[in-house]
Amino acid sequence: MSAYSSASTPSDAAPLRTNLAEIRNADYREIDREQLSEMYRHYVEVKDRYPHAILLYRVGDFFETFFQDAITVARELELVLTSKQGGKIGRVPMTGVPHHALDRYAMQLMEKGYAIAVCDQVEDAAEAKGLVRREVTRVITPGTLLEEEMLPSRRNNFLAAVVVAKHHWGLAYTDISTGEFFTTQAQGIEHLAQELDRLQPSEVLIPTNAPDLTGTLLRPGEGSPHLPEGLPPSFCYSLRSNTVFLSSEARSRILIQFNLRSLEGLGCEHLPLAVRAAGGLLEYLEDTQKENSIPLQPVRTYTISDFLTIDRQTRSNLEIVQTVRDGTFHGSLLWALDKTVTAMGSRTLRRWLLQPLLQCKGIEARQDTIQELVENATLRESLQQQLRQIYDLERLTGRAGSGTANARDLVSLADSLGQLPQLAQLGAQGRSRYLKAVETVNPDLEQLGRQLRQYLVENPPLHLTEGGLIRSGVDTVLDEMKAQVEADQQWIANLEVTERERTGIANLKVGYNKTFGYYISIARSKSDRAPEDYVRRQTLTNEERYITPELKERESRILTARDDLNRREYELFTGLRSQVANFAEPIRKVARAVAALDVLCALAKIASERNYCRPQMVNGREIAIVDGRHPVVEVSINEGFFVPNSTRLGRSESSPSPDLIILTGPNASGKSCYLRQVGLIQLMAQTGSFVPATSARLGICDRIFTRVGAVDDLATGQSTFMVEMNETANILNHATSKSLVLLDEIGRGTATFDGLSIAWSVAEYLATEIQARTIFATHYHELNELASLLSNVANYQVTVKELPDRIIFLHQVQPGGADRSYGIEAGRLAGLPDVVIRRARQVMGQIEKHSKIAVGLRKGARHLDKQTVESEPVEQLDLLDF
Numbered sequence: 001m002s003a004y005s006s007a008s009t010p011s012d013a014a015p016l017r018t019n020l021a022e023i024r025n026a027d028y029r030e031i032d033r034e035q036l037s038e039m040y041r042h043y044v045e046v047k048d049r050y051p052h053a054i055l056l057y058r059v060g061d062f063f064e065t066f067f068q069d070a071i072t073v074a075r076e077l078e079l080v081l082t083s084k085q086g087g088k089i090g091r092v093p094m095t096g097v098p099h100h101a102l103d104r105y106a107m108q109l110m111e112k113g114y115a116i117a118v119c120d121q122v123e124d125a126a127e128a129k130g131l132v133r134r135e136v137t138r139v140i141t142p143g144t145l146l147e148e149e150m151l152p153s154r155r156n157n158f159l160a161a162v163v164v165a166k167h168h169w170g171l172a173y174t175d176i177s178t179g180e181f182f183t184t185q186a187q188g189i190e191h192l193a194q195e196l197d198r199l200q201p202s203e204v205l206i207p208t209n210a211p212d213l214t215g216t217l218l219r220p221g222e223g224s225p226h227l228p229e230g231l232p233p234s235f236c237y238s239l240r241s242n243t244v245f246l247s248s249e250a251r252s253r254i255l256i257q258f259n260l261r262s263l264e265g266l267g268c269e270h271l272p273l274a275v276r277a278a279g280g281l282l283e284y285l286e287d288t289q290k291e292n293s294i295p296l297q298p299v300r301t302y303t304i305s306d307f308l309t310i311d312r313q314t315r316s317n318l319e320i321v322q323t324v325r326d327g328t329f330h331g332s333l334l335w336a337l338d339k340t341v342t343a344m345g346s347r348t349l350r351r352w353l354l355q356p357l358l359q360c361k362g363i364e365a366r367q368d369t370i371q372e373l374v375e376n377a378t379l380r381e382s383l384q385q386q387l388r389q390i391y392d393l394e395r396l397t398g399r400a401g402s403g404t405a406n407a408r409d410l411v412s413l414a415d416s417l418g419q420l421p422q423l424a425q426l427g428a429q430g431r432s433r434y435l436k437a438v439e440t441v442n443p444d445l446e447q448l449g450r451q452l453r454q455y456l457v458e459n460p461p462l463h464l465t466e467g468g469l470i471r472s473g474v475d476t477v478l479d480e481m482k483a484q485v486e487a488d489q490q491w492i493a494n495l496e497v498t499e500r501e502r503t504g505i506a507n508l509k510v511g512y513n514k515t516f517g518y519y520i521s522i523a524r525s526k527s528d529r530a531p532e533d534y535v536r537r538q539t540l541t542n543e544e545r546y547i548t549p550e551l552k553e554r555e556s557r558i559l560t561a562r563d564d565l566n567r568r569e570y571e572l573f574t575g576l577r578s579q580v581a582n583f584a585e586p587i588r589k590v591a592r593a594v595a596a597l598d599v600l601c602a603l604a605k606i607a608s609e610r611n612y613c614r615p616q617m618v619n620g621r622e623i624a625i626v627d628g629r630h631p632v633v634e635v636s637i638n639e640g641f642f643v644p645n646s647t648r649l650g651r652s653e654s655s656p657s658p659d660l661i662i663l664t665g666p667n668a669s670g671k672s673c674y675l676r677q678v679g680l681i682q683l684m685a686q687t688g689s690f691v692p693a694t695s696a697r698l699g700i701c702d703r704i705f706t707r708v709g710a711v712d713d714l715a716t717g718q719s720t721f722m723v724e725m726n727e728t729a730n731i732l733n734h735a736t737s738k739s740l741v742l743l744d745e746i747g748r749g750t751a752t753f754d755g756l757s758i759a760w761s762v763a764e765y766l767a768t769e770i771q772a773r774t775i776f777a778t779h780y781h782e783l784n785e786l787a788s789l790l791s792n793v794a795n796y797q798v799t800v801k802e803l804p805d806r807i808i809f810l811h812q813v814q815p816g817g818a819d820r821s822y823g824i825e826a827g828r829l830a831g832l833p834d835v836v837i838r839r840a841r842q843v844m845g846q847i848e849k850h851s852k853i854a855v856g857l858r859k860g861a862r863h864l865d866k867q868t869v870e871s872e873p874v875e876q877l878d879l880l881d882f
C-alpha cells in the first residue's frame with residue numbers, strides 16, 4: 001500500500017474493509033441525489049459529464065475520487081479505500097491522492113489505460129462564500145500529455161484520429177507537446193494499419209454513432225464492434241461522437257484554429273477524409289485541454305506513397321527501433337546510430353528511420369551535409385558542442401503555449417535562443433542545405449532570448465507564486481515594492497539592537513513563530529523592565545514574549561507587500577510566457593532545423609568513426625554493395641571480428657546480377673545476419689545516411705519486405721505456420737519489381753515436403769512473376785536447383801571450414817550452393833547416440849539419391865517464364881520414394 005491514502009484525509013474518513021460486493025453507494029447513477037450533501041451533488045453533476053473518465057475532485061490538499069471511481073483507483077494504485085459521509089445517503093466510498101502527487105498517480109492510471117478528468121478548485125477556499133467553486137480544468141488521456149515527467153523525451157507522444165469510409169481512410173495525428181500536426185488520406189485499410197504501426201500513437205480517436213459510448217477509452221487489446229475492421233488492436237482507442245467528424249464542422253474548426261479562409265494552402269482542400277480526421281482531432285483537444293490552448297503548427301498534408309513503405313514485420317525483423325527478442329532499444333538500429341545530442345534530434349532520427357525517402361534529391365541533400373561534416377571533423381565537433389547547449393525548444397515552446405511552462409523552462413529557452421548566433425556562425429562555414437538552414441538567426445528570437453534573460457533570475461524556483469523569479473531593475477513597480485519590504489525587514493532586523501539600547505536589557509531578543517509572528521523576548525527575571533508600549537503575548541517558563549503596535553504594523557505591511565510583490569512577479573512572468581507562445585511558430589522552425597542538423601552531425605560522426613561510405617543512389621534496380629557490414633552486429637562484437645560481405649542484385653540490360661539469391665549455409669553461419677545487413681543498408685541509404693560498406697550503388701526501393709524466423713502469434717491465436725503463410729502471402733500480393741524481399745526460412749513450420757514445395761514455388765514466383773530483388777535464406781539446399789532452371793537466380797552460401805571434430809564459421813558469403821546441411825553434424829556434436837546419427841545419414845542418403853525435384857521440374861521448365869505454371873500439371877515429384 002502506498003504511504004498516501006485517504007486514511008490521512010479529513011477526520012471522518014474511515015478505511016473500508018468490507019467485501020467489495022457489499023460496499024454501499026458504489027454506483028453514483030443509482031443513488032437518490034436529493035439525499036446527497038451539496039458537494040457530492042456537484043461531484044455527480046460533473047461525473048455525469050465525464051462518465052468514462054476517472055474524476056479526480058479537489059478537496060483541500062487532496063484530489064479525491066468517490067463511488068465506483070474510488071474502488072477502481074484503490075485497486076489500481078494499491079491505495080486504501082475509505083468512505084466518507086455523503087449526506088443523508090450515508091457513507092460513500094472514497095480514495096484520494098495528495099494534490100502535489102497528482103502527476104505521478106495520473107501517470108500510473110494512464111499507463112493502465114484510464115482517462116482522467118481533473119476537477120480543481122478555481123477560487124480561494126478562504127474567500128469562498130459557501131461551496132468552493134470547482135471546474136474541470138483538464139482531461140488527461142494518453143495522447144494529451146504535456147507534463148515533462150510524463151513524456152519520454154526521445155520519442156514523440158502521438159494522438160491520432162481516424163475516419164474510415166469503406167476502403168478509403170483519413171488520418172490526422174499530432175504531438176501536442178511539440179505542436180507537430182499532420183494529416184493524410186489514402187485507400188486500403190492495411191496502409192492505415194501500417195501508418196498507425198509506424199507512429200505508435202498513444203491514443204487513436206474513432207468516430208462512433210453510439211452516443212452513450214462517446215468518451216469511452218478502449219484499452220489496448222480490448223476491442224469493440226465500433227472499431228473499423230483491420231485496425232491493429234494494440235492501441236488505446238477513444239470513441240468520439242461522429243458529429244464532430246462531419247465535413248463542415250471539421251472544416252470550419254481547422255479554419256478557425258489556424259485563422260485561415262481556405263484549406264487550399266494546407267494542401268488538404270480536396271481530401272475530405274483527411275479534413276474530417278483533423279477536425280475531429282482539434283475538437284478533442286478543445287474538449288480535453290479546457291483552459292490550456294495548445295499551440296499547434298498549421299496542419300501539414302502528406303502522402304504515404306512519398307515514403308518507403310515499411311510494414312510491421314519488416315520494422316520488427318530489421319529491429320529498427322527495438323529488438324525482436326526482448327523488445328529493447330539496446331541492440332536496435334536506432335540504438336547503434338543515435339549519437340544525437342538533443343532530444344529533438346533523437347526524435348527526428350527515429351522519424352527518419354521509420355519513414356525513409358523515395359526521391360534521390362532528398363536523400364542526396366542529406367548525404368551532402370553528412371559528407372561535408374565527415375570531411376570537416378572540426379566543424380562537426382564544434383557543431384555538436386554547440387548543439388549540446390540547446391534544450392528541447394519544441395517542447396519548451398509547447399509548454400509556454402499551453403501555460404504549463406515554469407520559470408526554469410523559460411530560462412532554458414532563453415539560454416537555448418542565446419546559443420543560436422554561435423550556431424549560425426558555424427552554419428555559415430558550410431555549403432550544404434542543412435547547414436545553410438541555421439546560418440541566419442531571426443532577430444526577433446534573439447531579442448526574445450535577451451528579454452527573458454534580462455527579466456528572469458538565473459536560477460528561479462519551481463513555484464511561480466512565491467516570488468523570487470524576476471530580477472531587480474526591470475520593473476519600477478516591483479522595485480518599489482521590494483524596497484518597501486526590504487526597509488521593513490531591515491527595521492525588524494535592527495530592532496534587537498535598538499530595543500536593547502532603549503531598555504538596557506542586554507539579552508533581549510527578537511524572534512518569530514508561526515502563531516504570533518514577530519515578538520520581543522525578555523527573560524522573566526527582567527520583565528519588570530519592559531517598557532509600557534510592550535504588550536505581553538505569551539509567558540514561558542523562563543521568558544516573556546511581547547509585541548509592540550509598531551512591530552505589528554511593520555509585520556502586516558511586510559506580509560501584504562510580499563503578497564503584492566509575488567502577484568506582480570507572477571504577472572510579469574505570465575506576460576513573458578505569453579510572449580514566448582506568440583513566437584511558437586518561428587521557434588519551432590528553428591527547432592526543426594536544429595534537430596535535422598543534430599541528426600546529420602550524428603550520422604557523420606558514425607560514418608567517420610566506423611568507416612561508412614556514401615552510397616550512390618541510382619534510379620534503376622541495382623543493388624551493388626562491396627564489403628557490406630551489419631551496422632548493429634558490427635558494433636556489438638569485438639572490433640575487427642565482423643566479416644564483410646558483398647552483394648549484387650537486380651538484373652538489367654547492362655547488369656547480369658541475379659534478381660533472386662538462394663542463400664544456404666549451416667546453422668549459425670550468418671545467413672540471417674547477411675539478409676538483415678542488406679535490408680538495413682538499403683534502409684539507411686534511403687534515410688540519407690552513409691552505409692557500412694566500402695562502396696555501394698543502390699537503386700531506390702519502393703518497399704522492403706522481410707520474413708524472418710517463426711514466432712507464434714498467441715495474441716491472435718495463429719500458429720507458427722499460419723503466421724508464416726500470412727506474411728508470405730502479404731509479400732507475394734504486394735511486392736513489385738522495385739521491392740527488396742528478404743526471406744528467411746520459408747516453409748519450416750510444416751512437414752518437410754510441404755515446406756520444401758511451398759519454399760520452391762514462392763521463390764519461383766518471386767523470380768519469374770514479380771522479379772523482385774530477393775534474398776532467400778534456406779536450409780533446403782534442394783532449392784539450389786532453381787538456379788539451373790532460371791537465369792535470374794543465383795546460389796550463394798555462407799561458408800564454414802570443416803575440421804574432423806568441429807566446424808569453424810567463416811561467415812563468408814560466396815557463390816555456390818551448400819551441397820549439404822550440417823544438421824546431422826550438429827546433432828552428433830550435441831551428443832545424439834551414434835546409432836541415431838548413423839541411421840540419419842542412411843535416411844539422408846536415400847532422400848538425396850531418389851530426389852528428382854530438378855529433373856521433374858526441368859521437364860516443365862519451358863512453361864516457367866510464361867506465367868502458366870499454375871495451369872500446367874508439373875510432374876509428380878518423387879520425393880517420398882525412398
Ligand SMILES: Nc1ncnc2c1ncn2[C@@H]1O[C@H](COP(=O)(O)OP(=O)(O)OP(=O)(O)O)[C@@H](O)[C@H]1O
Pocket residue numbers: 633637641642643644645665666667668669670671672673674811812
Ligand atoms: N559476417 C559476420 N561476421 C562476424 N560474425 C557474424 C557474421 N555473420 C554472423 N555472425 C555471427 O554469427 C551469429 C549467427 O548468425 P545468424 O543468426 O545470422 O546465423 P544463421 O545462419 O541465420 O543461423 P540459423 O540458420 O541457425 O538461423 C550471429 O549472432 C553473429 O554474431
